[in-house]
Amino acid sequence: xxxxxxxxxxxxxxxPTRHRNHNGYLLRWDGQxxxxxxxxxxxxxxxxxxxxxxxxxxxxxxxxHGDHCLGVPGIVQRIARDGVGHPVQAAYPxxxxxxxxxxxxxAVFADTSVIAERPVSGPSASFDAGPVALTARPLSHPVESYxxxxxxxxxxxxxxxxxxxxxxxxxxxxxxxxTGAVTAPDGSTVRLEECSEVRRGQSAAFVMDTRLCDGVxxxxxxxxxxxxxxxxxxxxxxxxxxxxxxxxxxxxxVAAECGVRRLVLTHVSExxxxxxxxxxxDEARAAFGGDVVLAHDLLRVPVPGRA
Numbered sequence: 368x369x370x371x372x373x374x375x376x377x378x379x380x381x382x383p384t385r386h387r388n389h390n391g392y393l394l395r396w397d398g399q400x401x402x403x404x405x406x407x408x409x410x411x412x413x414x415x416x417x418x419x420x421x422x423x424x425x426x427x428x429x430x431x432h433g434d435h436c437l438g439v440p441g442i443v444q445r446i447a448r449d450g451v452g453h454p455v456q457a458a459y460p461x462x463x464x465x466x467x468x469x470x471x472x473x474a475v476f477a478d479t480s481v482i483a484e485r486p487v488s489g490p491s492a493s494f495d496a497g498p499v500a501l502t503a504r505p506l507s508h509p510v511e512s513y514x515x516x517x518x519x520x521x522x523x524x525x526x527x528x529x530x531x532x533x534x535x536x537x538x539x540x541x542x543x544x545x546t547g548a549v550t551a552p553d554g555s556t557v558r559l560e561e562c563s564e565v566r567r568g569q570s571a572a573f574v575m576d577t578r579l580c581d582g583v584x585x586x587x588x589x590x591x592x593x594x595x596x597x598x599x600x601x602x603x604x605x606x607x608x609x610x611x612x613x614x615x616x617x618x619x620x621v622a623a624e625c626g627v628r629r630l631v632l633t634h635v636s637e638x639x640x641x642x643x644x645x646x647x648x649d650e651a652r653a654a655f656g657g658d659v660v661l662a663h664d665l666l667r668v669p670v671p672g673r674a
Contacts, residue, residue: 400425430512435576443482462511490504491503512611595621615646619650
């Protein structure tokens with residue numbers, strides 16, 4: 368059975384709190400593991416979450432502010448120490464190559480050769496990531512920052528009534544799926560598109576530190592799961608814009624305009640306590656009528672399934 372879920376490892380912004388670790392998000396997808404923005408303490412949070420270095424196939428860094436990348440040394444060294452044998456790709460802004468090198472080789476350890484760098488630049492970058500395509504797009508932050516999106520290819524859903532009408536059954540159904548056409552019992556040719564319909568692939572997007580910009584909407588468009596920073600409440604909108612961040616209300620607006628199915632709010636400023644948390648949900652829901660989740664450390668969020 369395929370597993371598609373977000374494992375939340377940390378949810379704070381620049382400063383961790385007693386209840387929120389620095390950032391860290393592991394998206395598990397059919398055997399692939401996309402680790403987004405491993406902040407300080409991510410290695411330990413993975414232990415608490417019951418995940419391991421062997422679950423990681425991609426490390427995706429949005430930008431090189433410390434709360435989004437200071438966990439890289441521990442993750443890299445854990446990959447080496449645990450003897451991870453499969454390739455681990457590392458995507459990050461190409462302009463931060465110096466910082467990546469410092470983090471990648473931050474201490475003395477028995478290194479590993481499985482990590483392959485995939486620096487990102489330009490208006491868009493795409494990578495083949497096994498069952499999905501991984502796309503990066505620039506965001507709007509004081510330092511260069513990229514958001515990421517994973518997309519499953521579209522498939523086809525067979526229509527039993529159409530198959531019965533054309534007399535296609537048993538092994539012929541499999542042949543129709545493999546080859547695109549079969550000969551029916553009456554001698555006619557049955558094509559795949561006559562007995563099936565498009566099943567849109569699932570998708571998820573990860574949007575960290577940014578103001579509203581074209582990249583935010585392009586990443587979020589039509590996604591099943593949108594993980595997005597909601598550093599501030601609307602009362603601090605001016606502060607959010609100045610420092611290159613979003614409010615919960617803006618995150619809700621993005622989800623509504625882009626037809627998102629499940630919205631996950633995270634990257635909460637340390638200025639807010641537990642009593643403020645319902646306000647994040649209220650502000651997002653004022654703009655978005657779909658499913659809204661306020662992330663907490665160690666929460667697991669399924670990617671919504673499709674019929």
